[in-house]
Amino acid sequence: MKNSKSQPVIFVIFGATGDLNWRKINPALYNLFLDKWMPEQFAIIGTGRTEYSDKDFRKKLLEGVNKFSRKGEAEKTAWEKYANNITYQAADINDSKAYQDLGANINALKKEWGQEPVVIFYMAVASDFFPTIAENLKKNKLAQRADMARIVIEKPFGTDLESAKALNKLLCDIFDEKQIYRIDHYLGKETVQNILAFRFANSILEPIWNRNYIQHVQLSVTEQLGVGSRGGYYEGSGALRDMVQNHVLQLLCLIAMETPINFEADEVRNRKVDVLRSMRPFKPEDIKRNAVRGQYGEGWIEGEKVPGYREESSVDAHSNTETFAALKFFVDNWRWDGVPFYVRTGKRLHQSASVISIQFRDVPHKVFPEEAIDNWRQNRLIISIQPEMSIRLQVQAKRPGLDMVLNTVDMVFNYDETYGQETPEAYETLLLDTMMGDQTLFMRGDQVEAAWELLMPVLQSWETKPSLDFPNYSADSWGPETAEALIARDGFHWFALPSSTKSTR
Numbered sequence: 001m002k003n004s005k006s007q008p009v010i011f012v013i014f015g016a017t018g019d020l021n022w023r024k025i026n027p028a029l030y031n032l033f034l035d036k037w038m039p040e041q042f043a044i045i046g047t048g049r050t051e052y053s054d055k056d057f058r059k060k061l062l063e064g065v066n067k068f069s070r071k072g073e074a075e076k077t078a079w080e081k082y083a084n085n086i087t088y089q090a091a092d093i094n095d096s097k098a099y100q101d102l103g104a105n106i107n108a109l110k111k112e113w114g115q116e117p118v119v120i121f122y123m124a125v126a127s128d129f130f131p132t133i134a135e136n137l138k139k140n141k142l143a144q145r146a147d148m149a150r151i152v153i154e155k156p157f158g159t160d161l162e163s164a165k166a167l168n169k170l171l172c173d174i175f176d177e178k179q180i181y182r183i184d185h186y187l188g189k190e191t192v193q194n195i196l197a198f199r200f201a202n203s204i205l206e207p208i209w210n211r212n213y214i215q216h217v218q219l220s221v222t223e224q225l226g227v228g229s230r231g232g233y234y235e236g237s238g239a240l241r242d243m244v245q246n247h248v249l250q251l252l253c254l255i256a257m258e259t260p261i262n263f264e265a266d267e268v269r270n271r272k273v274d275v276l277r278s279m280r281p282f283k284p285e286d287i288k289r290n291a292v293r294g295q296y297g298e299g300w301i302e303g304e305k306v307p308g309y310r311e312e313s314s315v316d317a318h319s320n321t322e323t324f325a326a327l328k329f330f331v332d333n334w335r336w337d338g339v340p341f342y343v344r345t346g347k348r349l350h351q352s353a354s355v356i357s358i359q360f361r362d363v364p365h366k367v368f369p370e371e372a373i374d375n376w377r378q379n380r381l382i383i384s385i386q387p388e389m390s391i392r393l394q395v396q397a398k399r400p401g402l403d404m405v406l407n408t409v410d411m412v413f414n415y416d417e418t419y420g421q422e423t424p425e426a427y428e429t430l431l432l433d434t435m436m437g438d439q440t441l442f443m444r445g446d447q448v449e450a451a452w453e454l455l456m457p458v459l460q461s462w463e464t465k466p467s468l469d470f471p472n473y474s475a476d477s478w479g480p481e482t483a484e485a486l487i488a489r490d491g492f493h494w495f496a497l498p499s500s501t502k503s504t505r
């Protein structure tokens with residue numbers, strides 16, 4: 001439980017002048033400060049290549065808060081109180097001197113506070129720099145105390161199984177696993193955390209949460225946005241690496257995992273790794289059937305002409321990178337034997353939404369006459385993660401009237417209606433957990449490797465066999481036709497996603 005403030009904390013942010021700090025990390029830290037989660041004594045040391053005075057750096061961060069914070073523009077006095085804790089140090093991450101200076105800063109704060117602080121080294125830099133920073137932290141003895149020094153790593157964690165293993169090895173040679181916080185920001189989303197509460201705090205679900213009652217599961221993480229200015233990164237990534245290896249598989253694990261015996265980080269993470277290890281490996285001959293890829297062409301989104309992926313900046317005009325992926329998985333264990341899990345994710349799709357639909361089996365025998373069940377639909381549980389934050393259970397009910405006519409109605413739990421308060425951003429949750437030393441919502445090394453291992457055959461196949469039909473879906477569609485075929489072959493279709501007035505664009 002997050003019921004006490006943590007010890008004094010120092011955040012050292014590498015890449016502090018970048019977008020991630022500007023849009024996400026700093027607004028989240030500021031909101032934690034406003035909500036009184038920050039300890040009395042804290043410091044934020046930003047480092048980056050560019051020269052900034054503390055004043056200018058704070059000013060830049062304030063602009064980010066005003067633009068991106070869920071709480072809106074910062075109030076002057078509160079901001080100043082918070083910003084007094086921020087300093088900036090121009091640093092070349094290859095140079096030992098930068099780390100010695102950091103060490104001196106940390107020691108000065110320690111002395112001033114008269115207490116040992118938790119020091120969190122946040123790697124908000126491109127993944128190529130992770131090893132250099134980690135090695136320099138070791139060389140300069142900045143992260144020696146396993147209980148007091150933590151390191152936060154953003155994705156991508158490797159680009160394939162081999163590189164992920166190498167990075168894990170490098171980090172684990174330097175740090176203890178309990179010091180390493182690998183971020184998957186989906187795990188910090190309120191609605192994603194609620195999957196655990198929903199599944200394991202309600203006794204009515206467990207008896208039906210298995211192959212006897214569930215026919216299939218659909219998981220859609222769709223985006224209207226294109227790659228925008230991230231073409232350079234995305235070219236080396238693609239939808240499989242960018243979304244499926246992490247966010248999508250993590251969601252699937254939460255749906256498919258066994259009941260943990262408690263809510264300890266390692267217990268929860270063990271149960272999730274079990275899922276990844278139970279997932280049926282792709283055989284080369286099945287890949288074409290069970291994994292499809294797409295790339296968006298140009299189109300119109302909400303009245304605006306948008307370019308195709310190959311026309312985006314820093315993207316190869318003949319790029320083979322997929323911006324859409326749909327896959328069919330099986331979890332080969334007692335609970336899920338024979339239950340297909342269909343997942344899809346992509347950019348420039350018709351709607352932005354992250355939704356998990358659990359389709360229950362049909363009734364064994366229909367009692368009602370044909371004319372009563374025109375709108376018949378099997379029970380469906382729809383967990384909507386964003387932008388609508390809700391859980392709906394679709395059931396059949398009698399329409400009011402003298403005839404017996406049934407139709408589908410939704411029993412809805414909607415966050416906004418129930419709680420009416422703004423929910424914290426994923427980064428707020430994750431940063432607070434880092435301060436508290438709670439790793440439950442972070443990826444463990446073996447989890448990351450198991451996810452890569454599962455996807456490697458597909459990645460290899462897609463890389464060695466360039467797609468002949470890219471671009472194969474237009475912006476504002478639901479992806480390529482092959483994605484429809486993937487699910488239609490089993491007699492199902494992708495469900496319409498709940499629409500919401502909240503925009504994620």
Ligand code: BG6
Nearest residue numbers: 155185223242243247354386504
């Ligand atoms: C990131 C991906 O991890 O998640 C992006 O790199 C993607 O490509 C983003 O757009 C989606 O996150 P969210 O929270 O907006 O659904």
